[in-house]
Amino acid sequence: MQPLDWHLINTQGLEAVPARLLRARANAHARTLAQAQWLVRRKRDGRFLGAIAQGRLRPLSPALWREPGLGELLDALGAAPERAGLAPSLPLEGLRERLHQLGLDASYGDTTGLALVAEPARLEFAGRDRYRRPLWLLAPAARAWRRMQAAAVTEGVVLQAISGYRSHDYQLGIFERKLARGLTLADILAVNAAPGYSEHHGGCTMDISTPGEPAAEESFETTPAFAWLCRRAGDFGFVMSYPRGNPHGIVYEPWHWRWHAGPRDAGAAVNPASA
Structure with missing residues (x-):
């Protein structure tokens, strides 16, 4: 091995x-x-x-x-x-059948403008998240996150990872548990992308917070960490995916940031635009 x-x-x-x-x-x-x-x-x-x-x-x-x-x-x-590195993404076989079982078909992607996202075949350890779990990202995204986190500290801002890569199976589990609690598919889709359509599947996306702030809450936008991200995240290739009024119909998520290839990383990422 x-x-x-x-x-x-x-x-x-x-x-x-x-x-x-x-x-x-x-x-x-x-x-x-x-x-x-x-x-x-x-x-x-x-x-x-x-x-x-x-x-x-x-x-x-x-x-x-x-x-x-x-x-x-x-x-x-x-x-x-x-x-x-020769086979950077996993095939999407079987996912569409599982989506059909949830009551979803290709019209979901057409309506939301979201694309199916393949999982990477290999991810890099990018540190640990708030809960001490290993954080997994594509290699160039992991490097960008570590640089951004270090730069924030020099300006007195602490950025915490809440989550990074999630598998299709993980996202399917979210839907299955919420459906079992009695939520409707429409209720779940208002706050969660359908399995296979989440940016987290591609290994380029992170949920970010800061100490003392609850995870994945709109109140994050009032923190110095969010203000710093708005000023500086672009320097490291990160953009906020779901601002208010986004065309995908997903609720405002000030904590959700996606890395895309910058000049130093061109060619190193695996289809980051759709990740």
Whole structure:
């Protein structure tokens, strides 16, 4: 296995997470976990299924060997770093069927002006978010975020990441949970992009806050951090996606910022305009 251990390796149904950043909680497997370089996680429910230690795959669940896509993930882990960049995005197969089950079809994209966003096959560790979770972004977006965060500190402003990359499965879970609570599809779409259409899927988008401010609230616009972003975020390639009156019909989100390729990063991003 190549030591791509500051990256998340992503496939359709599974992902490999560097064990040094995120440990599965399973006391029965403590020794295996202590030696692991990678943890294999199912995206649909976040369950850890296996650990890779000393080049060997060790099961944490009997379901591991029956898991669809396991071979694909192992192939991706075995690819050399330069080869890993040859297939930068995952295919969108299967997503449209799942959208149809939610009651959504292509007319959603036509109405909102939003495009389907493919997931990257590889994401870079960009630090940790407010909740101490690993933050994953495309490599150039991660570099831009670290530069912007450091620049803000020199001016007395602290920027906190709330979230970055989210998988299609994660977004589908949001919809399924809200539907189970009795919300209508229209209610959910007023505040959440449909699965596959969220900018967060592309690894170029972040929700940003500052200490003492609740996450993802409109009150963020009254903070010095928001004022700083309005002045300086463009210097680092970040733009606010959903201002008031945006053409997509999404509520005003002063916390939601998307990175797009600047002159220093031209050619390094994977279709950032649609991410």
